[in-house]
Amino acid sequence: MPENAWELVAAGMADLRALQGAATLLTWDQETYLPKAGAEARGEQLSALQGLYHEKLTAPALGDAILAAEKALRAEGQPDEAGPERAGGMGGTPPADPPSSRHAALRALRFDRDRAVKVPARLVRELAREQSAALVAWREAREQDRFDRFAPHLERLLALRREQVQAIGVPAGGELYDVLLDGYEEGMRVARLEPLFQQLQGWLVPLVERLAARPPPPDPFAGRRFDPEQQWQLTLEVLAAMGFDLDAGRQDRSIHPFTLGLDPRDVRLTTHLHEEAPLSALFSTLHEGGHGLYEQGLPVAHRRTFLCAAASLGLHESQSRLWENLVGRSRPFWRWLLPRLQQRFPALAGVDPDAFHRAVNRVERTLIRTESDEVTYNLHVALRFELELGMLRGTLQVKDLPAAWDDGMQRLLGVRPHRAAEGVLQDIHWAWGELGYFPTYTVGNLYAASLFAAARTALPGLDGDLAAGRLLPLRDWLREHVHRHGRALPAEELVRRATGRGLQDGDFRAYLEAKYGALAP
Structure with missing residues (x-):
């Protein structure tokens, strides 16, 4: 494979993984040591990070690099696995050997990117902000035993998830929930x-x-x-x-x-x-x-x-x-x-x-x-x-x-x-x-x-x-x-x-x- 194509993909993945780590650290702190008064700022920080992550993941240059890297793999005789059925999951025929590490990384990246490119950056940021606000509301609702304090936030999250699902697209013969499942258990219906x-x-x-x-x-x-x-x-x-x-x-x-x-x-x-x-x-x-x-x-x-x-x-x-x-x-x-x-x-x-x-x-x-x-x-x-x-x-x-x-x-x-x-x-x-x-x-x-x-x-x-x-x-x-x-x-x-x-x-x-x-x- 021409190293320049893979190097572009690898550099993109490295940046994305670093952003994931930073957002994960902020989330861990949010659940352990974050002062209560810092919740609003934390929501803004996570929203900005997740927006940046989405921007990098969906960048056209990364998409072009992925296509070039996949083309080079095919030229080398590597199998072009497009999804879990081809890879032996969810009822497919098992391959003789696991895919190469480069191919496996590309397959995982493409799966995440194909979902992300369909979701507007505005929606990603809105979800991040609402998640932080909903978390605060949920804690207060639990303490007060008042579901009505949390319900408006759940309504909003549900509406945002519906919008996200419709943007990604329901699989043929499937339903809205399948799209959410797919994000956690690839190929599950x-x-x-x-x-x-x-x-x-x-x-x-x-x-x-x-x-x-x-x-x-x-x-x-x-x-x-x-x-x-x-x-x-x-x-x-x-x-x-x-x-x-x-x-x-x-x-x-x-x-x-x-x-x-x-x-x-x-x-x-x-x-x-x-x-x-x-x-x-x-x-x-x-x-x-x-x-x-x-x-x-x-x-x-x-x-x-x-x-x-x-x-x-x-x-x-x-x-x-x-x-x-x-x-x-x-x-x-x-x-x-x-x-x-x-x-x-x-x-x-x-x-x-x-x-x-x-x-x-x-x-x-x-x-x-x-x-x-x-x-x-x-x-x-x-x-x-x-x-x-x-x-x-x-x-x-x-x-x-x-x-x-x-x-x-x-x-x-x-x-x-x-x-x-x-x-x-x-x-x-x-x-x-x-x-x-x-x-x-x-x-x-x-x-x-x-x-x-x-x-x-x-x-x-x-x-x-x-x-x-x-x-x-x-x-x-x-x-x-x-x-x-x-x-x-x-x-x-x-x-x-x-x-x-x-x-x-x-x-x-x-x-x-x-x-x-x-x-x-």
Whole structure:
């Protein structure tokens, strides 16, 4: 390939990646240390950065350079992969070998650019400003338990997202929501997800009814307080065991735990601490640590290109849910961790390990998604998916959202919120304007079950390793099969290569039924 064409593309990607990192840092600060009075200025800063990013991404000169680089690749005999179907994702035929790093970076860049060039710069800036304003309004609405304080902002974000979707264009035979999905899970469509969620509900609802009817195990934490500093130190100990490099990342505290990767060598996690619930911080750290390991495992040699990014948000969620649930709620893991928990909190010294394990895996109908167990969790996501579809299809108005939420919780989980803060206002995603994001949590759960099953086959000593606190063999297996590939291939193709299976619920169902069958008292 003529180096001048690639050099132009590479320089453009390097600038775009740097701008992404700067915007990500401002977002992290916005959620951790930003003074309340600085919110308006932060919105202006993010708006300017995102506008500049959009301007550079859509510049005609970059488009010309991409075309020239793609033409040179074809001349060299490289396959011209135009999308996930050609690359073996979403039902396509797998290629013999992964694409070259240059081709993979070009494919990722073109995907992002083709969407961006259709969106006016004015709309990009408006979205950034409204996201910052909505975030402030959401926090105040939660504190006051007043959905009406947030509703106008959600109306505005919904209108802006509709405008964005219409600018990008609905795929043939698809619908508005498909365009939002595509931004998080490339190639995913409502026509595929709706039947999958219906299938999940078909066996999850009766499973929840059966498990929730069992006598609840004793709660070893009830009525006790647990020193937040000791909780904090335990989370850092677990992060270190997982192999998260604290020289290339950090953990802080926030209301809603999250992970942001500025670069594989600068990854920011947050967790939250509750004096009466020490496992909340622990599971948040395991979850965000899984995200963080993925970010740190991305191909650092390509850190200045679009190859150095997760294949999809669903695959990202698979990493967090794998560590949080398939590792963090497993019996072998607690053989190692329980003594350390008891050492920090002597009040737990007499807790029976089997009883503790049952308590950690208690299944109950709860109102809060982030605190729900792994059996009920996807029903929380199913509700949000249903509501988002209704809003995009125009069958659900924002003003009717609280009632629809409460009715849906009653129908799917048999519980009903009494306050907006524990219902429709509990998640931050809509304040960020992240419509289309929620389904990636369920996609991630399904991928996680398949990946863990494959890892168990490949690592016959895995249970023994977990029981001894040796977590690096699992991290290294995930790094080899998932992390290091970045965006070289679509997410489903990476999972298929690692497990022999694409997106399906069979592994997840088998995991839950085997685990909770064995946990019967």
